Amino acid sequence: MSEILAVEARLLEFLRTERFSAGRDITAETDLVASGFDSLAMVSLLMFVEKSFGLWIPQNELTGENLQNPHSLAAMVVRLLHNQPPVA
Template structure:
């Protein structure tokens, strides 16, 4: 699932900002494209697309800085939901 999640996350971000060249480890906040509204869109996209709920203690900027970190978040939440 992680490769699929990674591709879907990357596609979502690039779809919103088509002129950026994004690597999976790039900090999207440092690029200056992300604002608080887009951060909430990311949370909603992840929850809807991957069928997970992101608990309040996981709503940290560090979990959303890069495609890699969001992929890890999806994996953790998917594992937690499966238990």
């Protein structure tokens, strides 16, 4: 769980500096699509994830559940770091 929190913190730092205007609240539970994340914004976030954590995200991980918010994304990252299959 602490791994997920660490990844979350890194994602939130990126989102706060790169994607969200200053002063706007973003938490681990912020729904990304509902906050205006379009496909291209999502691509830049996923590229950041791949570069920062040395990952390659397979197509079958690009699901609404995984990409819903920073928390779900962090959980996916940790799972991929441990090479675990997607949760059924």
